[in-house]
Amino acid sequence: MTVQPVPPPKAPDDLAGLMLRVQDGDRLAFAALVRALEGSGLRLADRTLGGDRAAAEDVVQVALTRLWTMADRFDAARGSVGGWYRRIIVNLCLDRQRAKRPMVAIEDAHDLASHAPDxxxxxxxxxxxxxxxxxxxxxxxxxxxxxxxxxxxxxxxxxxxxxxxxxxxxxxxxxxxxxxxxxxxxxxxxxxx
The missing domain is CATH 1.10.10.10 (Winged helix-like DNA-binding domain superfamily/Winged helix DNA-binding domain)
Known part of the structure; x- marks a missing residue:
């Protein structure tokens, strides 16, 4: 039996159809979904992260992995595959940016206070x-x-x-x-x- 590759989708409805097949564990449908979403996801992540291409590529990789591992959470009634994917991308970018900010433990908060006299x-x-x-x-x-x-x-x-x-x-x-x-x-x- 010869397996035919799934062509990339041409319309948003095709993405929903692919996602349904991904939910059933169809790897070829997932590969087609990756081809359809990868480029737009990379552009979005790159812009959101201020042009950090390597970080954007990492974010897209994680987002695509989540599409596969969390496929059963997708609900077409709540939105499109593209919208869900973009939300994953943006959330990952925001998480990455938050992680860059130095976090200060509450017991170290006194170090943030001004040393100027009252x-x-x-x-x-x-x-x-x-x-x-x-x-x-x-x-x-x-x-x-x-x-x-x-x-x-x-x-x-x-x-x-x-x-x-x-x-x-x-x-x-x-x-x-x-x-x-x-x-x-x-x-x-x-x-x-």
């Missing part, structure tokens, strides 16, 4: 900076310069000593006195409020 903390920090700047302005020039170079620019005591033409021990003294004066000024200001 408005109250920002206001307090701004106020503190303003008070410190005002107190710094009241220091003598050498103390202010030493504090700025050490804390502001990160210079070592030896580097500051070189810039100020003094010794590292003298810089240490300047820094100590400057910190003590700043602390006193800020405490007095806080008490006066």
């Amino acid at each position: 408005p109250e903390a920002a206001a307090i920090a701004g106020d503190t900076r303003a008070r410190l700047a005002a107190a710094m302005a009241r220091l003598n020039e050498r103390q202010r310069a030493a504090i700025q170079m050490f804390h502001g620019e990160g210079l070592s005591m030896a580097e500051i000593a070189e810039v100020m033409e003094t010794t590292p021990k003298a810089v240490e003294g300047l820094l100590g006195r400057a910190r003590m004066e700043l602390k006193t000024m800020l405490a007095e200001e806080a008490m006066s409020e």
Whole structure:
């Protein structure tokens, strides 16, 4: 007995007929269905996935496999074979795109929060900076310069000593006195409020 290949369908009704035969396990009807749907499915997947041809080919392969393995779920009363196939393609594409998005476990959600201070903390920090700047302005020039170079620019005591033409021990003294004066000024200001 010679088996004749099934010609590709010419009309949507032919697709429904092929699908009925696929539901009965007819491999030749499935091959004809693949030939009829493969090209349009590939174009749809390619466009949906933004031109990722390899991903589109994977999606079409899975969709065609589902047509075969889930053939018994097809109901002609609910729509056409082409519509069902396109829905499978689009759903697979959306699943693939969702899978690309990084998923964050709820316990890791704190990592997504902004690290910027809340408005109250920002206001307090701004106020503190303003008070410190005002107190710094009241220091003598050498103390202010030493504090700025050490804390502001990160210079070592030896580097500051070189810039100020003094010794590292003298810089240490300047820094100590400057910190003590700043602390006193800020405490007095806080008490006066």
